[in-house]
Amino acid sequence: EVQLVESGGGLVQPGRSLRLSCVGSGFTFGDYAMSWFRQAPGKGLEWVGFIRRKAYGGTTKFAAAVKGRFNISRDDFNSIAYLHMNSLKTEDTAVYYCGKTFYRTYISDAFDLWGQGTAVTVSS
């Protein structure tokens, strides 16, 4: 089955770190860039960051709100993308989703496979 499954969410105190995982199956994980998104309670979707496929350097890019605090890495052998979240703030509280880019060759606004999401609550 073609799917993405996130895990690693939970309750964390402000200033602490958390790592989310996104496991892919049913497709050649290493052939695609992977993105992370979030949705704060009652709010809309927000793109968080992406990591390119290794063939294109495996480089990353992040939204301004998380730049310098979040990082993304990938383990293509095990079909996993990670979101490393540091110096967490209360405003990072959200459901976090990973998503697969539609195209093999470039990143765009089209993401054709999403995980079910994992909830992160940042609170003291």
Place this chain on the structure above:
Amino acid sequence: QSVLTQPPSVSAAPGQEVTISCSGSTSNIGSNYVSWYLQLPGTAPKLLIYETEKRPSGILGRFSGSKSGTSATLGITALQTGDEAQYYCATWDNSLNTPLFGGGTKLTVL
């Protein structure tokens, strides 16, 4: 506040047609394709439209997309109560060099 502007809500009766607008600028919608996503309550987003007007396999022909200048539109015909959801537009922004999402529109089928 999102760079892409969508109406917070739209409504229509079952069987009718509805359109949802998404307004941007020359650096995003005006220069790039647009995607649309549907998000049912408590679920992950689902790709409805890509490259402004194309439907992924499995998406019914009741959903259509179009663009004019710096605005895009999602059209849904033959509305069903199951279409009640949040709808988001998305596009690439050439200034930010990142994808952007609209704020979302809640569709109510009365």
